[in-house]
Amino acid sequence: MKYFIKKLTEKFIEGALFLSSTVTTLTIILIVFFLFREGFSLFKHSPVEDGFVIAVNKGNPVDKITGPQIMDIFDQEITNWEKVGGANDSIILFRIDNISDYYTEAQLGDSFQYVPQLISRLIDSIPGMVAFIPATYAVDGFKGRVIELPNVSMKKFFTEKEWYPTAQPAAQMGVLALIMGTLWVSLGAILLALPLGLATAIYMAEIANEKTRRVLKPLIELLAGIPSVVYGFFGLVIIVPLIQKVFELPVGETGLAGSIILAIMALPTIITISEDALRTTPRAMKEASLALGANKWQTISRVTVPYAASGISAAAILGMGRAIGETMAVLMVTGNAAVMPHTLLEPVRTIPATIAAELGEATQGGLHFKALFALGCILFIITMVVNLTVEYISSKRKLTKR
Amino acid sequence: MNHIIATEKLNLFYNDFHALKDINMKMRANTVTALIGPSGCGKSTYLRLFNRMNDLIDGVKITGDVRVEGKDIYEKNTDVVDLRRKVGMVFQKPNPFPKTIFENVAYGLRVNGINDNGFIKDKVEQSLVQSALWDEVKDKMNKSAFELSGGQQQRLCIARALAIEPSIILMDEPASALDPISTAKIEELIYELKQNYTIVIVTHNMQQAARVSDHTAFFYLGELIEYGETKEIFTNPKDKKTQNYITGRFG
Known part of the structure; x- marks a missing residue:
């Protein structure tokens, strides 16, 4: 009986030790796994922040713009569509704040309920426009065309020197x-x-x-x-x-x-x-x-x-x-x-x-x-x-x- | 008589512990003197007096005379570096430096300011020949000294000591960590070296003392019990303690 208890205690201690080492190891592995999963998901992401899109006129032939290009466009470094492979037409920028340049407050509605349609119409009517707008505006009945930006590239991540992770419309991730x-x-x-x-x-x-x-x-x-x-x-x-x-x-x-x-x-x-x-x-x-x-x-x-x-x-x-x-x-x-x-x-x-x-x-x-x-x-x-x-x-x- | 080493009324204390008591002893040039006695009897401490290795230990106090080549080496203006050039030492365990075989032997020359590479090369070879290691290492001079066997390492340490041309070589149980064959080689070497060097060797091995030495000193509890011709000590000891020790009753 005594022997049995002794044996049992030994087994118990052994088990406890094994368990704690397992838990520690698992925790470490989990942390590393979590870190890398989150980290690598960056490269499956376009540099445009979630919930926003870049939209252009339907007639605009440009269908590929990179992150740095879009930044240059919005910084007015690039002012003509020709530079990014489009027609010779000057670029007209549109951010959500610009809405008041085009419409009066009355037109926007009491609770701005008409904004999405108005933006949609605006993009449709101005061929050279590029708009940075909330994604919810670009749903059914949207007359513009949403441009998908290429994902953040790993190569650029490591080789670019510009670190503006919250820049809009496109973040710049050079580390x-x-x-x-x-x-x-x-x-x-x-x-x-x-x-x-x-x-x-x-x-x-x-x-x-x-x-x-x-x-x-x-x-x-x-x-x-x-x-x-x-x-x-x-x-x-x-x-x-x-x-x-x-x-x-x-x-x-x-x-x-x-x-x-x-x-x-x-x-x-x-x-x-x-x-x-x-x-x-x-x-x-x-x-x-x-x-x-x-x-x-x-x-x-x-x-x-x-x-x-x-x-x-x-x-x-x-x-x-x-x-x-x-x-x-x-x-x-x-x-x-x-x-x-x-x-x-x-x-x-x-x-x-x-x-x-x-x-x-x-x-x-x-x-x-x-x-x-x-x-x-x-x-x-x-x-x-x-x-x-x-x-x-x-x-x-x-x-x-x- | 030409006494190359002499101590007179020598006392040594480790803090309060009286480790060597009134030692009077003289050694002649080109002889081998063995220091024997049980562990803790002070024989290694006594050996380390002659190149002032005891200086490294805190709390050591010395009274009396220690003369090497007639000079009191514990005088204030003694150049310890110079003394150690004259009095080489081989330790209990082989302790080569973490350097190549060549650099191990060259070390003593280099630290003593010799930069002439041709001279160093000749001296290294000569020392290795003298220590009977040359044939075994001549093709791997640039290999690490740790690649040698224990016995080879000990002969390397002897070569290292020989390279700076000392007149006296102190050996602190040089073969105690070695196998019988390596031990035999070291003993042979001691016999050879006697021609040119004065050797003082501490050993626990009675037979070894009997084989290699001309004179033997028996230490017990910090006292020099008996000192004389090796033959005499081993065949006809005058003191009872000596007799008991060499016949293996204690120690």
Whole structure:
């Protein structure tokens, strides 16, 4: 009996453990699945927002207009149908607000109930007109012709630099500037954090006495626990004005400010992991170096650091991973201009900052919403590549170092 | 008498622990001296005095004289780097650097400021020949030292120590991590090296001490119990403790 209960308890614990790991795994898989489903559905969507259509006169021979073309048309960069493959006729724009140019308020009806018919008639009567109107107007009895825009293309998504996800009539979804912004800021962060972090790690692992280390280590770990919004605040109050003054810029909110803040945030990761790596260097190996007449610096630079090299690179990449995904602090100090960065002294915008800043405004399930999810996918892929690189490096280390 | 190493009234403390007590000992050039004794008796600590390896440990305090080639090496203005060039060391476990075989041997030369590649190349070959490893590695000088077997790695470490031309080589249980065949090779090597070097070897292996050394010192609880000709120690020990140890009653 006792044996049976013991066995049962064991089975029960085993089952509970199995269940929790299954649930965790499933949750992760579900999140990834959801992210990619939402993200990829962007590419099955035309760049015109849901509930709106582009309509032209029935006699207009143009039947294909791309997103950028429609933008140019509505920005009056293109003013003749000839440019988009139609007849030589000037383009007349129509947005819903323009209705009052053509009809009086009395004609529209008390509750604007005549608007759909009037628009329909208007499009029918003016051959060069192109209208951006609610889809509900273009139903039965509509005398114009609705033009379907080609879906958002994946290629353009990655190669275009214009990020106007809420532009009307057609959104412009080019994420290159955001990707570049993310990479620039992260790269800048790592360039700042790695030398400083490595130096600190070497100091802690090789030079500091036990007492100093016991004070320093918790302090550095404390750095990892500070909420990122606090870092952002610090950056906004201290670093941003400083950059503005030092570089004599019109605004201090720049990629550099983001890099500095991210560097500070990545430091704990870099320091702790590289310190651990440096500590794995066998004492015997350092002694061997010293016994051959090498001084402390020669030993550190020629034996300890090379031995820990893979750990240090893992630290750098993980630090970079942290920097790439960081949202709040970056959002607060980088100025958030979605333009291609040329130097780190310009405002830039990163992917996570974009998602955080815009998700609140995007209608759920809408075009903008999907675009933000697609950005999330890109971020996910970047961080996954980073993590796989770390895995690869550390597995290689296990193979080469007994 | 030409005593290359000598200690006089030497005491060593790890914080409060009295690890070596009043050691008086002299070693002649071109001899092999074995330090034996049970674990924790202070023999490794004693060995590490001669290249000041104990400096790396916090809380070590030393009183008395340690003379290497007549000079007190614990004097304030001693150049430790220079001392360690003269006094090479081979450790218990093979500990090659994570570098190529060539760079392992060249390391000591490079850190001592030698940049003449031709000279380094000759010296590396010469050292590997001396440590009886050359034939086994001459075709893979650019391979990682970790690819060698344990015994080969230990001979590589000996070559590494030889490359900077020390006059004294300290060996801290150099064969304890090796198989019998590799051990035999190391012992043979010690015999060869005696022609040109003074060797001090710490060993747990009684037979090894008897085979390779000219003189043997028996340490027990931080004291030097007995020191003399190896033959004498092993056949006719004067102290009871020595006798008990070498006959395997304790240790």
